[in-house]
Amino acid sequence: MFIAMNKVAVPAEQHERVIAGFEHAAPHMKMFKGFLGLELWTDEKQVIWAISRWESQEDLKEYTNHPMFKQHHAGTDSSNQSGENLVTYFSGKVIS
Numbered sequence: 001m002f003i004a005m006n007k008v009a010v011p012a013e014q015h016e017r018v019i020a021g022f023e024h025a026a027p028h029m030k031m032f033k034g035f036l037g038l039e040l041w042t043d044e045k046q047v048i049w050a051i052s053r054w055e056s057q058e059d060l061k062e063y064t065n066h067p068m069f070k071q072h073h074a075g076t077d078s079s080n081q082s083g084e085n086l087v088t089y090f091s092g093k094v095i096s
Helices: 012-029 057-064 067-072
Strands: 002-008 035-042 048-054 087-091
Touching: 002 057, 012 035, 012 048, 012 067, 048 057, 057 067
Parallel strands: none
Antiparallel strands: 002 048, 002 087, 035 048
16 A cells, blocks of 8 residues: 655645545545545644555556646645645555
8 A cells, every 4th residue: 555645734714625625636536546545634733634545656646647636736835835845655554
């Protein structure tokens, strides 16, 4: 399994809009081979973590290279003010 963890730090007044955007995008992601699911988590600092699960890195790349990915991320910035990438990738296995 391949995981993309996207850290989305937005002001509190934009939380619902950002979450609604992910909820709108998720059904469209199901059309991509290898898509296993999308989870949204909020931490104690009110940062939204969007975790997408894929069968493989290649499956995720197919999505990120598709025009739909650009539509889903229109108007967003994937880096913080220092330019550091806010997406972290993991390979993993669910045991139980």
